[in-house]
Amino acid sequence: MKSVDFLLAFVVLALVSSLASAYDPSPLQDFCVAINDIKTGIFVNGKFCKDPKLATPDDFFFKGLSIPGNTNNLVGSNVTTVNVDQIPGLNTLGISMVRIDYAPKGGQNAPHTHPRATEILFVQEGTLYVGFVTSNQNNNTLFSKILYPGDVFVFPIGLIHFQVNIGKTEAVAFAALGSQNPGVITIANTVFGSNPPINPDVLARAFQLDVKVVKDLQKKF
Incomplete structure (x- = not known):
């Protein structure tokens, strides 16, 4: 037995x-x-x-992360991506990276998620306010920090996170991600800019907003 x-x-x-x-x-x-x-x-x-x-x-080389990105846009930031599409040799290796440029006084990498990767961010220039929000299971808790040159912060896989330049000068950060193709879901674009649009009544109830406000947001995205 x-x-x-x-x-x-x-x-x-x-x-x-x-x-x-x-x-x-x-x-x-x-x-x-x-x-x-x-x-x-x-x-x-x-x-x-x-x-x-x-x-x-x-096949394992990329040149261009030294070039500043154009931040003259609505959110005031630019992300230069280096994943498997830029470096074919990254295929199956499970890593990638980005350069993020932020305009002064409020340039932001808007709230978003990476469905397939954890991210570790390194600040090279400027002052950033960064953070991520936990899932419903952990009461949607915000973990945030003000970062200065040389500081590092981690955003766990799949969680909504953001960075905002709170300084008076341009900011630059580099991030490594644990996937050859981490994917990006920008929350506002996804919710209010889907094609075809989500029924405004659904979003109005979900966000506790007037339907007219939702329709206006959908037009913007």
């Missing part, structure tokens, strides 16, 4: 272990450079991969 119990425990342990490791397995090759040619590539993790023998240093 003891031997049966031991065998059962061993099987359960092995099953749990296999399920845990199956979520995010390690790559079985050095790299998998993404290409668009479906005739010569192998489909892996959303991209086709070129023959490793044909890879070049340029």
Whole structure:
């Protein structure tokens, strides 16, 4: 009987272990450079991969993060993205990064989420007010901080977060994200700018607003 119990425990342990490791397995090759040619590539993790023998240093290279982004827009910020679309060699490696430029006095990276990545932000220039909001499970608690050059802040995967330049000069930050293609859901654009639009009555009740206000917001987005 003891031997049966031991065998059962061993099987359960092995099953749990296999399920845990199956979520995010390690790559079985050095790299998998993404290409668009479906005739010569192998489909892996959303991209086709070129023959490793044909890879070049340029497949792992990007030039341009030293160039300031144009912040002359409604939110006063610009995000320069470096993901698998800019560096094909990032395919299957699970990382990417961005440069964010903020206009003085209120330039912001508006509230948004990354559905597939945690983000770690490094401030190079300026003063930023940043924060994220927890889920309903944790009472929608705001975690916020004022950051100065050299400071670092982390935004957990999937949570709504933001950055605002509260200084009188331009601000610059760099962020690393735990996905080759983290995705971005900008809250205002998504809710009020969907195509086709969400029924205004639905949004009016959800946000406790007058329907006319909702329709006006939808026009703006």
